[in-house]
Amino acid sequence: MLHTSDASCPSMARLDELVQMLLQSEVDNPVRPMLDPSKVADELGLAIPAGGLSIEETIDKLRGVVLATPVTSGTGFYNQLFGGREPIAVLAEMLGAILNNSMYTYKAAGVQVVLEQILLDKMASLAGMTGGDGLFTPGGSMSNLAAMIIARNEKVAGTREEGLPGGRYIVYTSAESHYSVRKNAGLIGLGRENVRKVPVDNTGRMLPEELERMINEDNQRGNHPTMVIATSGTTVMGAFDPIKPIVEVGHRHDLWVHVDGAFGGSALLSKEFSPLMDGVELADSLTWDAHKMMGVPLICSVMLTREPGMTTNHFDESATYLFQQDEDRLNPGTRSLQCGRRNDALKLWAAWQHLGDTGYEKRLNRQLELAAHFRDRVAEDPELTLSFEPEWINVCFEVTGKPSDRICDLLDKRRLAKLGWGIVFGRRVIRMVCVNPALTEGDLDELLANVKLVARDLPEADNAVDNRQASDD
Amino acid sequence: MLHTSDASCPSMARLDELVQMLLQSEVDNPVRPMLDPSKVADELGLAIPAGGLSIEETIDKLRGVVLATPVTSGTGFYNQLFGGREPIAVLAEMLGAILNNSMYTYKAAGVQVVLEQILLDKMASLAGMTGGDGLFTPGGSMSNLAAMIIARNEKVAGTREEGLPGGRYIVYTSAESHYSVRKNAGLIGLGRENVRKVPVDNTGRMLPEELERMINEDNQRGNHPTMVIATSGTTVMGAFDPIKPIVEVGHRHDLWVHVDGAFGGSALLSKEFSPLMDGVELADSLTWDAHKMMGVPLICSVMLTREPGMTTNHFDESATYLFQQDEDRLNPGTRSLQCGRRNDALKLWAAWQHLGDTGYEKRLNRQLELAAHFRDRVAEDPELTLSFEPEWINVCFEVTGKPSDRICDLLDKRRLAKLGWGIVFGRRVIRMVCVNPALTEGDLDELLANVKLVARDLPEADNAVDNRQASDD
Numbered sequence: 004m005l006h007t008s009d010a011s012c013p014s015m016a017r018l019d020e021l022v023q024m025l026l027q028s029e030v031d032n033p034v035r036p037m038l039d040p041s042k043v044a045d046e047l048g049l050a051i052p053a054g055g056l057s058i059e060e061t062i063d064k065l066r067g068v069v070l071a072t073p074v075t076s077g078t079g080f081y082n083q084l085f086g087g088r089e090p091i092a093v094l095a096e097m098l099g100a101i102l103n104n105s106m107y108t109y110k111a112a113g114v115q116v117v118l119e120q121i122l123l124d125k126m127a128s129l130a131g132m133t134g135g136d137g138l139f140t141p142g143g144s145m146s147n148l149a150a151m152i153i154a155r156n157e158k159v160a161g162t163r164e165e166g167l168p169g170g171r172y173i174v175y176t177s178a179e180s181h182y183s184v185r186k187n188a189g190l191i192g193l194g195r196e197n198v199r200k201v202p203v204d205n206t207g208r209m210l211p212e213e214l215e216r217m218i219n220e221d222n223q224r225g226n227h228p229t230m231v232i233a234t235s236g237t238t239v240m241g242a243f244d245p246i247k248p249i250v251e252v253g254h255r256h257d258l259w260v261h262v263d264g265a266f267g268g269s270a271l272l273s274k275e276f277s278p279l280m281d282g283v284e285l286a287d288s289l290t291w292d293a294h295k296m297m298g299v300p301l302i303c304s305v306m307l308t309r310e311p312g313m314t315t316n317h318f319d320e321s322a323t324y325l326f327q328q329d330e331d332r333l334n335p336g337t338r339s340l341q342c343g344r345r346n347d348a349l350k351l352w353a354a355w356q357h358l359g360d361t362g363y364e365k366r367l368n369r370q371l372e373l374a375a376h377f378r379d380r381v382a383e384d385p386e387l388t389l390s391f392e393p394e395w396i397n398v399c400f401e402v403t404g405k406p407s408d409r410i411c412d413l414l415d416k417r418r419l420a421k422l423g424w425g426i427v428f429g430r431r432v433i434r435m436v437c438v439n440p441a442l443t444e445g446d447l448d449e450l451l452a453n454v455k456l457v458a459r460d461l462p463e464a465d466n467a468v469d470n471r472q473a474s475d476d
Numbered sequence: 477m478l479h480t481s482d483a484s485c486p487s488m489a490r491l492d493e494l495v496q497m498l499l500q501s502e503v504d505n506p507v508r509p510m511l512d513p514s515k516v517a518d519e520l521g522l523a524i525p526a527g528g529l530s531i532e533e534t535i536d537k538l539r540g541v542v543l544a545t546p547v548t549s550g551t552g553f554y555n556q557l558f559g560g561r562e563p564i565a566v567l568a569e570m571l572g573a574i575l576n577n578s579m580y581t582y583k584a585a586g587v588q589v590v591l592e593q594i595l596l597d598k599m600a601s602l603a604g605m606t607g608g609d610g611l612f613t614p615g616g617s618m619s620n621l622a623a624m625i626i627a628r629n630e631k632v633a634g635t636r637e638e639g640l641p642g643g644r645y646i647v648y649t650s651a652e653s654h655y656s657v658r659k660n661a662g663l664i665g666l667g668r669e670n671v672r673k674v675p676v677d678n679t680g681r682m683l684p685e686e687l688e689r690m691i692n693e694d695n696q697r698g699n700h701p702t703m704v705i706a707t708s709g710t711t712v713m714g715a716f717d718p719i720k721p722i723v724e725v726g727h728r729h730d731l732w733v734h735v736d737g738a739f740g741g742s743a744l745l746s747k748e749f750s751p752l753m754d755g756v757e758l759a760d761s762l763t764w765d766a767h768k769m770m771g772v773p774l775i776c777s778v779m780l781t782r783e784p785g786m787t788t789n790h791f792d793e794s795a796t797y798l799f800q801q802d803e804d805r806l807n808p809g810t811r812s813l814q815c816g817r818r819n820d821a822l823k824l825w826a827a828w829q830h831l832g833d834t835g836y837e838k839r840l841n842r843q844l845e846l847a848a849h850f851r852d853r854v855a856e857d858p859e860l861t862l863s864f865e866p867e868w869i870n871v872c873f874e875v876t877g878k879p880s881d882r883i884c885d886l887l888d889k890r891r892l893a894k895l896g897w898g899i900v901f902g903r904r905v906i907r908m909v910c911v912n913p914a915l916t917e918g919d920l921d922e923l924l925a926n927v928k929l930v931a932r933d934l935p936e937a938d939n940a941v942d943n944r945q946a947s948d949d
Contacts, residue, residue: 014563014564014566014567015491015492015495015496016492017567018488018567018570018571019488019489019492021567021571022488022571022574023488025571025574025575026574035586037586038586038587040582040589040590040802040806043586043587043590044590044591044594047587049587049590049591049594049825050594051594051595051598051825051828051829051832051833052829052832052833053832053833053834054832054833054834054835055829055830055831055832055833055834055835056829056830056832057830058563058564058830060829061564061826061829061830062564062567064829065567065568065571065826068587068588068591068822069571069575071586071587072575072577072585072586072587072588073577073583073584073585073586075575075576075577075578075584076576082583082584083578083584083816084816085576085578085816088574088576090487090531091487091531091534091535093487093573093574094487094490094491094494094535094538095538096573097491097570097573098491098494098495098498098538098542100566100569100570100573100773101495101498101499101561101566101773102498102542102545102548103548103549103558103561103773103774104545104546104548104774105548105556105558105774109513110546110555110888110894111546111548111555111556111894112545112546113508113510113511113516113544113545113546114511114516114520114522114541114544114545115541115545116513117513117516117517117522118522118541121517121522121523121524122524125524141614141615141618141775141814141817141818142614142814142815142816142817143815143816144813144814144815144816145614145813145814152663155665161667162665162667163662163667163668164662164667164668164669165644165667165669165670166640166643166644166645166661166665166666166667166669166670167639167640167642167665167667168642169640169641169642169643170639170642171638171639172639181815182793182794182795182798182815183793183815185793186791186793188639189636189637189790189793190625190664190791190813191663191664191665192628192635192639192640192664192665192666193639193665194634194635194636194637194638194639194640195636195637196637196638196639197638197639238795238797238798239797292816294816300573300576300818301576301577301578301816301817301818301819302614302814302816302817302818317662318659318663320655320656320658320659320662321655322655322711323897323898323899324711324712324896324897324898324899324907325655325711325896327881327884327896327897328884328885328888329513333513340617340618340663341614341615341617341618341775342615342616342617342654342655342656343556343557343558343615343616343617343765343767343774343775344614344615344774344775345614345773345774345775346774349541352522352524353534353538355524356524356525356528356529356533356534356537356538357528357529357530357531357534358528359524359525359526359527359528359529360524360525360526360527360528361526361527361528362528408800411800411801412801415583415801421583421584423797423798423800424796424797424800425796425797426796426797434797
């Protein structure tokens with residue numbers, strides 16, 4: 004039965020057993036012990052055997068691995084811009100793994116292609132980009148990559164066919180933007196040096212007048228201002244750049260305006276918070292990750308454009324051996340970054356069916372409500388310093404006079420919480436992000452109590468950082 | 477319970493039920509009916525509701541969707557370079573969906589990072605690239621993309637920092653290579669026109685002397701020969717370019733030599749077939765997809781380099797808010813294309829534990845054995861024409877005088893099989909790929925009988941194609 008083609012009943016029973024064990028262990032041990040990376044391979048027997056193990060032996064090893072893997076859905080995880088889970092999305096993702104369709108053609112993926120397009124249309128309508136274009140990509144960085152390639156091709160004539168003609172094509176983004184902007188500029192041949200970090204105001208938002216000043220400066224130097232990447236929901240501060248004035252400046256100078264809403268795009272789900280993204284309907288493209296605030300398993304990222312035809316114009320490639328049935332409209336492979344592509348749509352579709360627009364709105368409002376609760380606890384506590392007034396779910400603060408980085412390390416080491424730090428205006432600050440709406444006010448109070456607890460065991464320290472570190476993000 | 481953080485027991489029971497139903501239906505209906513794409517959204521109620529559905533209603537809809545999705549693991553699927561499933565890999569993929577770790581840091585993914593590195597080391601050792609470098613990417617096209625970016629940066633000084641300096645940087649690949657080479661050249665700023673298609677011999681293998689001739693020609697024109705992409709396992713013919721002579725030519729002219737083994741890399745698993753890739757240990761980089769011949773769910777693709785440090789040198793980007801604990805070695809995010817990245821390693825690790833090296837060798841040999849059986853049936857049949865002697869699992873043929881494309885369409889329409897066609901030396905040929913080792917000789921005989929059956933209902937036709945189509949591969 005080595006080559007059996009079915010995921011047989013015993014396997015499903017085993018899966019059930021493993022899942023129940025895993026879920027119970029997440030409750031019992033919301034933060035797992037930190038394992039010594041140099042020993043874990045031996046301890047868990049990770050080396051690949053020449054001869055192969057029985058299914059039972061393999062499952063035993065899998066059990067060990069699963070129980071040693073960091074928990075991202077429990078009450079101890081505040082480290083990342085994802086966390087928690089919508090059960091129906093997980094179930095759909097598991098079905099997707101069994102179905103195993105590659106999303107390039109209607110022949111190979113059928114209804115899954117239609118369902119994916121419905122999601123793109125839905126998200127476009129929330130962004131005011133109905134009638135535009137869009138695609139699923141393998142992550143927010145890759146959605147930004149797709150947008151930056153389209154922007155480059157649209158603004159630098161002949162690039163797709165003849166290659167970049169030489170010269171400095173400048174990308175503007177805020178000093179608080181995600182590192183993928185600079186990285187992508189390196190990947191697509193524009194050069195990392197040609198990314199300009201536009202200064203931000205005291206809540207982390209790009210200053211449109213500084214953007215314009217920098218564009219003018221580059222024009223005077225003979226450089227070619229090409230695109231601006233605004234951010235909706237910066238990684239550390241959760242800041243929303245003012246899109247409307249950025250679009251005005253960008254379009255006045257003939258730049259492509261992309262909005263990186265990988266994190267904050269979900270604001271569009273809520274009447275209360277969508278004004279943070281006013282003007283997105285005027286931008287040229289948008290990144291929006293559903294695996295962050297929308298609770299579906301990694302990865303589920305979308306890139307949308309205001310104009311139609313963009314993905315086809317810049318990503319299509321003929322291949323008779325693949326695209327041979329149905330119209331191109333039904334074959335997303337003609338406009339994707341990838342060729343073979345996993346199904347990232349089914350999980351989001353299932354979650355949206357269950358929650359509906361109203362459910363997702365409530366879910367988002369709850370995430371913000373939890374953040375507001377945490378912000379209030381920090382603000383009222385004399386031992387703590389709130390770094391700035393949060394706009395989003397990022398609450399940044401210091402235990403006054405105690406080292407933020409070491410507090411986070413110690414929380415992890417003592418298995419109290421996974422929590423990260425960032426640099427805000429030259430200071431190391433603890434960043435609490437409240438992505439998982441299943442958390443309670445009580446969980447957050449406990450987190451804060453634990454932060455103060457471990458801080459007591461640490462010596463005084465100044466969180467000010469030198470310039471080099473402050474500017475490296 | 478809208479925001480429950482656990483995949484609750486009823487969900488698991490439901491999953492079990494859905495999986496059993498799905499597996500049974502794959503046996504009963506190995507090729508599902510082709511649905512009218514303009515009606516399927518209404519028929520299955522795919523639109524996203526404002527108000528949300530109950531879990532039971534959502535699962536009812538999911539059931540409908542699952543039963544309408546093309547089957548890729550049954551006895552009717554010969555359409556793609558993947559198919560079938562290793563149950564333990566599916567189980568591990570499902571666990572990965574629940575675990576939901578992003579593979580950028582040891583803090584967030586722990587043992588999963590170690591296990592991923594073990595796989596990279598293992599695959600590097602099979603390719604003779606031990607001590608080199610590697611990464612997981614979201615697909616074979618993306619692995620080629622990663623390699624082409626590294627190649628470009630290594631050969632065109634200053635590109636990563638200052639951008640491409642202008643000029644024609646030439647990429648060589650065979651006329652039979654995958655479309656991602658040309659596409660990627662467009663994505664990374666080299667330009668699609670700067671990809672040269674090197675002629676092939678009568679089994680589809682690149683001619684090294686033609687490669688050298690074309691390099692010399694470009695040098696004379698003042699262009700900059702930059703990289704050559706050899707293919708191990710071309711998409712249509714399954715041809716293996718002769719790597720050793722290509723490396724000799726390439727390195728003599730200071731080109732980066734990448735091997736696209738997305739499809740054929742798995743030859744390295746078998747003593748009998750690994751000689752097809754002789755010389756890969758001399759190449760600079762290699763793409764190898766485990767989701768094709770190794771039976772793990774989509775996507776599982778690896779890019780390896782012979783020299784160490786390559787991925788860090790060309791993909792790293794500092795981000796204090798993310799990389800703040802442990803050494804960079806333990807934080808794959810410092811050398812990945814993506815930032816947030818799903819776990820594509822666990823499924824392959826689990827399958828390799830179960831099969832071992834010997835099991836994977838047997839599995840591969842069986843895939844080739846099935847192809848040889850099919851080749852023999854075609855060769856001995858007077859109604860059929862074998863297009864060339866296969867080296868790999870691709871068996872290409874014509875029903876003499878009958879239209880290959882329409883045969884494939886009709887097989888799908890009549891729910892007999894999903895099978896594709898390709899263009900070989902100016903003729904449309906049926907391409908049978910034998911990826912799923914759970915298939916039997918009987919399944920293949922039945923497939924061939926069905927091919928002949930539907931051919932009878934089609935008018936005579938010439939499979940010769942005009943030049944335009946022949947060259948668009």
